[in-house]
Amino acid sequence: MAGELLDQGRLGPSVGSELPLPLRRPCLMKADDKCSAAGSILTEADAQQLRDTGFVVIDGFLSDSLAATLRSEAVELATAGRMPQHRFQFGASQFAKPHIFEADLHDEVMQEALPEFANLLFDDSLAKCLELLLPDLGLEIGPRTKSLKLQRNCGRGGCFPAHYDNAGRPSRRAVTCVVYLNPDWRQGDGGELVLHPFLRKEVVVSPAMGRAALFRSDRILHSVRPAVAERFCFTIWLDSSDINRDSDCNLTAKHLSTDPLSVASLMQSPVQRAVSRAVYAEEYE
Numbered sequence: 214m215a216g217e218l219l220d221q222g223r224l225g226p227s228v229g230s231e232l233p234l235p236l237r238r239p240c241l242m243k244a245d246d247k248c249s250a251a252g253s254i255l256t257e258a259d260a261q262q263l264r265d266t267g268f269v270v271i272d273g274f275l276s277d278s279l280a281a282t283l284r285s286e287a288v289e290l291a292t293a294g295r296m297p298q299h300r301f302q303f304g305a306s307q308f309a310k311p312h313i314f315e316a317d318l319h320d321e322v323m324q325e326a327l328p329e330f331a332n333l334l335f336d337d338s339l340a341k342c343l344e345l346l347l348p349d350l351g352l353e354i355g356p357r358t359k360s361l362k363l364q365r366n367c368g369r370g371g372c373f374p375a376h377y378d379n380a381g382r383p384s385r386r387a388v389t390c391v392v393y394l395n396p397d398w399r400q401g402d403g404g405e406l407v408l409h410p411f412l413r414k415e416v417v418v419s420p421a422m423g424r425a426a427l428f429r430s431d432r433i434l435h436s437v438r439p440a441v442a443e444r445f446c447f448t449i450w451l452d453s454s455d456i457n458r459d460s461d462c463n464l465t466a467k468h469l470s471t472d473p474l475s476v477a478s479l480m481q482s483p484v485q486r487a488v489s490r491a492v493y494a495e496e497y498e
Contacts, residue, residue, distance in 0.1 A: 269426075274425030284394040284422075287447075290327060310371070312370060340354050387455075405420065406420065410480075411480045
């Protein structure tokens, strides 16, 4: 599928793509219309992008100094061999995922080893900022209502197939925020995030230093391409009290109508999850 590329030093569609990449729009607001969040800056334009398309990609999401400090902590933990291997659930069993390592910041041992990341876990400014700009999300506040994981891909082909971060009940995830910590990433290193907004062009996000991708956890299908170079990122998931309602989970005849208004509604609805495997069979493989 033709993608749209977001590359270091270039914000725009790749050769052959037909649609402009929906990134952070130029902000014409005053500085005091910006919202400071966990060392980053969000604007009303960012929030509008997230609301309208389900995702927004932001360069310079973190200050250079904070990004460098976080990367230093991540590299130190990985070099010491203290980052646990990523495990995933399949049926009743758990399996180790090759070449992927993760530190869950709800683990007190990881909080002690990664104090700057722990600060992010207990900092509610991102959730408060989004709640201010997008109150309809119904985001909850506090460290118990979010997750934060640091991830290392060791660069031996580790990847993730297409999935939703909130595939349905009982998950309460509403917003995913992935932040990249790779100052030396180059084209060909792999590890790109691929967003598959429903019935729209895919968007390819390269994992450059300080870049963030925020997206709706229950309605943006996404995958990660195999990495051939070491890649670090961390992800924050924010919970909502208004997620996975009956209307979000129950597919009805009206959702399958080819009427343009019905199709447009399905593109913006979490109900899309019920048919995504049929629509995106190739991406799920």
